[in-house]
Amino acid sequence: MGFWKNLFSGSGSSSAPTLATAEVPVTQGVGRISKTPAPKLAQPQICFSQDREIDLYELERLCDAVGWSRRPLRKVRKAIKHSFLVISMWELQGDESRLIGFSRATSDHAFNATIWDVVVHPDFQGRGLGKALMKQIIKELRRADISNVTLFADPHVIDFYCELGFAPDPEGIKGMFWYPNSR
Amino acid sequence: MGFWKNLFSGSGSSSAPTLATAEVPVTQGVGRISKTPAPKLAQPQICFSQDREIDLYELERLCDAVGWSRRPLRKVRKAIKHSFLVISMWELQGDESRLIGFSRATSDHAFNATIWDVVVHPDFQGRGLGKALMKQIIKELRRADISNVTLFADPHVIDFYCELGFAPDPEGIKGMFWYPNSR
Numbered sequence A, B: 001m002g003f004w005k006n007l008f009s010g011s012g013s014s015s016a017p018t019l020a021t022a023e024v025p026v027t028q029g030v031g032r033i034s035k036t037p038a039p040k041l042a043q044p045q046i047c048f049s050q051d052r053e054i055d056l057y058e059l060e061r062l063c064d065a066v067g068w069s070r071r072p073l074r075k076v077r078k079a080i081k082h083s084f085l086v087i088s089m090w091e092l093q094g095d096e097s098r099l100i101g102f103s104r105a106t107s108d109h110a111f112n113a114t115i116w117d118v119v120v121h122p123d124f125q126g127r128g129l130g131k132a133l134m135k136q137i138i139k140e141l142r143r144a145d146i147s148n149v150t151l152f153a154d155p156h157v158i159d160f161y162c163e164l165g166f167a168p169d170p171e172g173i174k175g176m177f178w179y180p181n182s183r
């Protein structure tokens, strides 16, 4: 109850929970989702939320569905708390809600942000929702005046991010990861 | 005065300012810096600090010295405040202190950290101090139980980071940057 109250009390500030009902990019190419609110919400709608009070078991199920290895919920909670931005994507139908996408970003609140954990449930992939989720997160980071939006892309999603305007290794800049005990 | 009080009141917590006097890696190969405290600090010493109350003009001079373009101090202040970890490196001699190195990291406090703005003053480069600074930041991130330590390396410093145990594009993972208006 508390969650939905928050979800629907959308304000513009980055710390307050916000709700964006399906914007144009979300509905484009998403056949079964109506562009205008249907009577009594009989038709499913896709919404974004910046609320951090996400059911961690539901998030775990979403990550399970794309084959990610499990992580301690205690650490997931801490990571969500200390991310600069958390965006979740929901399918709403009548009184039902289902978490179908997620992404978050770390940041210094000034220059740099790094996007992590971009995921869309397999049942909802290939309909433009991943793109809409990314556009939403970029929009919010730009709104916060962050100029350097970065991420680390797995090989199979490099093209997905390229389509969104991300460039790999621009001017030869390399993403690097530290390996414990390698030195 | 407030600054030095903080600097010398070192505690272990990540939010409190800490001071680590020159550890073995800092003094190795650094001819003019004594390994043991000299009487009345007559000899220069190299120290690390996690204090965030850095004189932003002094930091700007350090960044100027390596040719970085200037950034609004208001945003630098905000970035320092919201970084997970800030490490500065100082040359101390008698009552004098000089900022000679800097680095900071953003993080979700749980899984991922990204290191930004690694710099050593040209007068002090090539003596192992950049390496010591990086080791210090990695040590603190590991102490905070962060498993994924990342950075974006300019082409001319990729080898420097490789020597420290960083791998470029591990398993094909690509660092990517978003370019405004490219899409």
Ligand SMILES: CC(C)(COP(=O)(O)OP(=O)(O)OC[C@H]1O[C@@H](n2cnc3c(N)ncnc32)[C@H](O)[C@@H]1OP(=O)(O)O)[C@@H](O)C(=O)NCCC(=O)NCCS
Binding pocket: A066, A117, A118, A119, A120, A121, A124, A125, A126, A127, A128, A129, A130, A131, A132, A152, A153, A154, A156, A157, A158, A159, A160, A163
């Ligand atoms: C990557 C992911 C978020 C994409 O979500 P999605 O909803 O399927 O993507 P969209 O439908 O919005 O696709 C947008 C565009 O990217 C393309 N695309 C989607 N997935 C792609 C992929 N893996 N590789 C290349 N292009 C891809 C689509 O064809 C589409 O192109 P179009 O606009 O020309 O039609 C989703 O596949 C996912 O969750 N994968 C598993 C988790 C993962 O790998 N996350 C990334 C970790 S770095």
Ligand SMILES: CC(C)(COP(=O)(O)OP(=O)(O)OC[C@H]1O[C@@H](n2cnc3c(N)ncnc32)[C@H](O)[C@@H]1OP(=O)(O)O)[C@@H](O)C(=O)NCCC(=O)NCCS
Binding pocket: B066, B117, B118, B119, B120, B121, B124, B125, B126, B127, B128, B129, B130, B131, B132, B152, B153, B154, B156, B157, B158, B159, B160, B163
């Ligand atoms: C990069 C930088 C921090 C290195 O600091 P430094 O104090 O000169 O480095 P060190 O003396 O600790 O060098 C450690 C090792 O890296 C090597 N190294 C140093 N700079 C290097 C470089 N640019 N490329 C390749 N190797 C380098 C050294 O030869 C040394 O190797 P060794 O241990 O085998 O002797 C410093 O040159 C600097 O501030 N540069 C300008 C700012 C910058 O480019 N920052 C990085 C932005 S991504």
